Amino acid sequence: MANVNVRKLVKSFGVASVLKSIDVDVRDGEFLSLVGPSGCGKSTLLRMIAGLEQISGGDIAIDGKVVNGLAAKDRDIAMVFQNYALYPHMTVRENMSFALEMQGLSKAEIAKNVASAAAVLGLDALLDRYPRQMSGGQQQRVAMGRAIVRNPKVFLFDEPLSNLDAKLRVQMRAEIKDLHARLKATMIYVTHDQLEAMTMADRIVVMRAGVIEQIGTPLELYDFPANSFVGSFIGSPAMNLVKCTVANSETGPVCVTAGNQILARLPVTTKVTAGSKVEVGIRPEDLEVAERGPNAAVVVVEPTGPETQVTANLDGQIITLVLKGRAPLSRDEKISLKIDTEKMHLFDGETGRRI
Incomplete structure (x- = not known):
């Protein structure tokens, strides 16, 4: 060889x-x-x-x-x-x-x-x-x-x-x-x-x-x-890329969607300034349906047996969730999202480079 x-x-x-x-x-x-x-x-x-x-x-x-x-x-x-x-x-x-x-x-x-x-x-x-x-x-x-x-x-x-x-x-x-x-x-x-x-x-x-x-x-x-x-x-379904703006809050920097929802809190050590445009990368398996969190509307529900793939609209942006088991969701249903922030990715909104 x-x-x-x-x-x-x-x-x-x-x-x-x-x-x-x-x-x-x-x-x-x-x-x-x-x-x-x-x-x-x-x-x-x-x-x-x-x-x-x-x-x-x-x-x-x-x-x-x-x-x-x-x-x-x-x-x-x-x-x-x-x-x-x-x-x-x-x-x-x-x-x-x-x-x-x-x-x-x-x-x-x-x-x-x-x-x-x-x-x-x-x-x-x-x-x-x-x-x-x-x-x-x-x-x-x-x-x-x-x-x-x-x-x-x-x-x-x-x-x-x-x-x-x-x-x-x-x-x-x-x-x-x-x-x-x-x-x-x-x-x-x-x-x-x-x-x-x-x-x-x-x-x-x-x-x-x-x-x-x-x-x-x-x-x-x-x-x-x-x-x-x-x-x-890399990854199937593909990583969700949500366009956000960085803003300051009492607890530190946060990512805000086009609909003015707080998508996620950022570590205080994150080197981005308020007003910066970013893309938040979230794997579909790192999203869950929760009691509180940013709100989205269900668009499509695709049961595969051991998992359920859900397509939802988050302030005009289409995102995908992969939920374990069989989720009893229906089209147009409003859901709240929970994001595993430890597995979240942050990219520069202009260059796409990892932050």
Whole structure:
């Protein structure tokens, strides 16, 4: 396996700048996920590491060697795409063997590598089937098997689960995570689904508009987002961001909503002055219905069984609560909110940066 080091990487299409001086280090054997909204540049970055996109500026090094000028086939990487890209006229065995045959390996070596990968992925009984005879999940495993047999330095995944149904996605997430643990391989995984990144990755790179907003472990990003964008992007349902103005009270600084309700009291050590515009970040699970507190009106109630997800209107701003159990609430019902202020986040109202 190998480290991957990206330094001041730039990508432009004419006057359009897609990646803007990207710096990131992927550790040997690490599972790193690139996440962000559509158009943020995550797939472009992955394709540049793979050698499928030209570099406009900066360097990419794999295992200490700068690979800017190397063709994709010479970088010792393997890529698993969103569409499985299997050869329809070849069996599973032939699909997995093809790249090894192109490398000139002996039939004995090819058979050994294919058998080993098939055993890891549970494909032993499917080796003589054609892609059309398999389910989507089985085809995705074949695509991964085709990468594994090559024993590359780095595995690259470009949204490999997006074509699968919800239940199969959960199963495949677990399988890929287990595969990483067994192979101890360096993996870079692109997804727009932050839940995939949260449950699978050692570290996550959050991107927006061609720049990196934050890099950290899943729980670091969840508990200490660097700005309001990361706070709202990581977590499902998303973090509530309530626009407020800071005011002074007899007990210290408070956050006041547009409807002149006190949303929360701030620690006296908070470095914000009265009149400052802020965004209060509150995770849906850190809100409760209480006897006293800021008032809101219920908009939608969504029971899921063990929890109830409630959408409410707080002075013109839509917020989400995740309540334990089955909450007997109805549309337009007035409720009072209780906020776990110890888990509350505070962001600058103009820059979005964490305060």
